[in-house]
Amino acid sequence: xxxxxxxxxxxxxxxxxxxxxxxxxxxxxxxxxxxxxxxxxxxxxxxxxxxxxxxxxxxxxxxxxxxxxxxxxxxxxxxxxxxxxxxxxxxxxxxxxxxxxxxxxxxxxxxxxxxxxxxxxxxxxxxxxxxxxxxxxxxxxxxxxxxxxxxxxxxxxxxxxxxxxxxxxxxxxxxxxxxxxxxxxxxxxxxxxxxxxxxxxxxxxxxxxxxxxxxxxxxxxxxxxxxxxxxxxxxxxxxxxxxxxxxxxxxxxxxxxxxxxxxxxxxxxxxxxxxxxxxxxxxxxxxxxxxxxxxxxxxxxxxxxxxxxxxxxxxxxxxxxxxxxxxxxxxxxxxxxxxxxxxxxxxxxxxxxxxxxxxxxxxxxxxxxxxxxxxxxxxxxxxxxxxxxxxxxxxxxxxxxxxxxxxxxxxxxxxxxxxxxxxxxxxxxxxxxxxxxxxxxxxxxxxxxxxxxx
Numbered sequence: 001x002x003x004x005x006x007x008x009x010x011x012x013x014x015x016x017x018x019x020x021x022x023x024x025x026x027x028x029x030x031x032x033x034x035x036x037x038x039x040x041x042x043x044x045x046x047x048x049x050x051x052x053x054x055x056x057x058x059x060x061x062x063x064x065x066x067x068x069x070x071x072x073x074x075x076x077x078x079x080x081x082x083x084x085x086x087x088x089x090x091x092x093x094x095x096x097x098x099x100x101x102x103x104x105x106x107x108x109x110x111x112x113x114x115x116x117x118x119x120x121x122x123x124x125x126x127x128x129x130x131x132x133x134x135x136x137x138x139x140x141x142x143x144x145x146x147x148x149x150x151x152x153x154x155x156x157x158x159x160x161x162x163x164x165x166x167x168x169x170x171x172x173x174x175x176x177x178x179x180x181x182x183x184x185x186x187x188x189x190x191x192x193x194x195x196x197x198x199x200x201x202x203x204x205x206x207x208x209x210x211x212x213x214x215x216x217x218x219x220x221x222x223x224x225x226x227x228x229x230x231x232x233x234x235x236x237x238x239x240x241x242x243x244x245x246x247x248x249x250x251x252x253x254x255x256x257x258x259x260x261x262x263x264x265x266x267x268x269x270x271x272x273x274x275x276x277x278x279x280x281x282x283x284x285x286x287x288x289x290x291x292x293x294x295x296x297x298x299x300x301x302x303x304x305x306x307x308x309x310x311x312x313x314x315x316x317x318x319x320x321x322x323x324x325x326x327x328x329x330x331x332x333x334x335x336x337x338x339x340x341x342x343x344x345x346x347x348x349x350x351x352x353x354x355x356x357x358x359x360x361x362x363x364x365x366x367x368x369x370x371x372x373x374x375x376x377x378x379x380x381x382x383x384x385x386x387x388x389x390x391x392x393x394x395x396x397x398x399x400x401x402x403x404x405x406x407x408x409x410x411x412x413x414x415x416x417x418x419x420x421x422x423x424x425x426x427x428x429x430x431x432x433x434x435x436x437x438x439x440x441x442x443x444x445x446x447x448x449x450x451x452x453x454x
Contacts, residue, residue: 012245017235018259025238027263027285030172030213031248033363034124035321036354037214038347039176039289039330041066041129041157044136046335048091049298052082053306058294066297067330069097069134070182096128101136103181103249108155109337117339118171121347122354124362125172127216127328130159130206135181139209143202154205154337164212174214174248175206179228181219190216201231203233207241217252225254225261234262244413250287264326288320289328292346298332307342310349314443317350317361318390322379331389356415360388360446367453369403376400382453389447395433401449402428408449420447430439 001170015021043066051065061067062079071083086129087095118126129142131137139159140150143274149158159175181187187194207215214238220228230253238244250329251262257266260271265286266272292313293302308316313329320327331343354361364381372379379390387408389401407424411431420436431447 010100012239015235015238017231019231019438022234022238023261025263028213028246028248030246031125031264031326032285032365034172035326035364036121036123036124036350036359037127037287037326037328038118038121039127039171039296039328040162040333041132041176041291041298041330042138043129043132043297044100044104044134044332045069045098045132045297046155046333047103048087049300049332050083050086051295051297051299051301051334052079053294053301056082058082060271060294063294063299064297065295065299065301066129066132068297072097073182088150089324097134101153104149104335106149106158106335106337109154109156109158109161109333111161112168112323114162114168114339115165115171115348117224117344119169120168120431122358122361123171123329123347125174125214125447126162126166127176127214128159128162130175130177131181131202132176133178133180133182133219135178135184137202139206140180141205142200143198143205159206159210163212173210174212175204175210176216176218177206178219179217179252179258180222191223191227195227199230200233203367204236204241205246207237207243207267211242213243213246213248215247215249215431217250220252220257221255222319223255225257228254228259230254230262267325285326286324287326287328288316289329289330290316291332292343293332296330296332298334298340304342308346311330311443313346313350314353315392318379318444319372320415321361321364321450322366322371322381322390324371349443357444357446359383359414360390360448364388373402385451387449387452389431389449391445391447392443394436394445395431398430398432400428400430404428404449404452406452406454411450412448414446414448 010047015025043275045068048068049065051063058079062272072087074080137144137148139157141148146152149156161171186198203316237247249263250266251258253262265284267288269290293306317327331339333339362379364383367380367382370380377391377393381388408429411420411422413420421432423430429449431446
């Protein structure tokens with residue numbers, strides 16, 4: 001008889017409250033394998049659900065309906081005036097933003113249906129706005145007394161109900177959290193007290209209560225990370241919290257931290273603040289977030305032409321994943337708790353494509369030779385020794401994929417039993433696509449080249 005001893009795991013590194021130490025923590029592998037997540041912006045701003053459009057002269061950030069309260073309060077520019085004019089016409093000058101809480105009812109919110117949709121869309125993780133810049137919390141936060149979804153409005157733990165449903169579907173659950181609050185008197189009067197008495201305790205409550213796999217902060221730009229005590233919180237998160245081994249964080253921890261410190265790097269509609277992401281940082285795990293339309297919060301002002309098509313969204317996912325990133329695609333539910341049908345339709349279409357072609361997306365990495373070859377409208381991902389050639393238009397003639405010095409053992413078309421002819425030379429691999437109906441595969445087609453990666 002042998003004695004079975006318990007497996008001894010190596011002691012976890014202790015992280016210090018310095019960026020050098022915090023940045024040394026590896027990104028948990030589940031995130032870099034997941035590739036596709038769902039972002040959810042939902043709060044009191046979902047009641048007026050209005051913002052201007054690019055056709056009104058609005059820039060990318062001007063179109064955000066979730067900034068409704070701030071735009072009403074700030075005067076002096078054309079965009080803010082558009083918000084003010086809309087509010088005056090439809091609600092009157094005496095109607096305060098706080099009054100929207102009575103219409104944030106969420107009576108049609110069915111978290112199990114939401115979670116099922118996300119799974120069928122092919123997403124692997126979900127990030128809910130637990131609290132946006134308005135300060136309204138979607139969980140019973142004692143630090144937001146009478147300004148949370150349990151005390152007022154729907155009288156329901158929206159964050160808790162969705163967390164349970166998402167985890168029941170086998171998906172990772174996380175939370176967006178705004179570090180700052182536009183009109184919190186303590187934030188305006190005493191930043192140090194706000195951080196120590198409100199912000200950090202509130203974040204710890206969120207983590208201890210729901211055990212999220214993602215902590216996605218925002219609103220960091222007014223102060224450096226030292227003022228937010230970001231490394232102190234992250235040291236607690238990585239050393240002591242119940243999610244210390246699995247949690248993923250982003251790079252929004254201070255005005256100096258984006259694409260520099262934290263966890264994953266983030267872009268927003270392709271931007272880092274006002275500029276493009278530096279190509280030098282794309283070797284670090286990163287994520288693009290954006291809406292299906294122009295806004296994150298639901299915007300009733302958007303028309304059909306303001307929404308990305310299903311084909312555009314699949315191509316967006318392919319573009320980000322082939323460049324080594326993830327896509328966090330946002331939906332904006334309504335105040336009564338529905339996901340707009342057009343958003344459901346887009347997600348369903350993406351899921352249908354991923355069921356056929358997800359092998360070329362999930363658990364893949366960027367191909368170091370090239371992320372794309374525009375001349376053949378192809379993008380590339382790889383997994384182990386296999387290369388995936390993702391064509392956003394089905395090739396009408398043979399195509400040559402350059403940069404391959406090893407002959408594949410086979411070339412197949414995902415989702416099809418048709419024979420694919422190919423040849424190898426010093427120029428690369430030439431693929432002769434089989435005859436195919438344009439409907440087959442829909443938005444993009446994937447050729448798998450087996451055994452070509454050294």
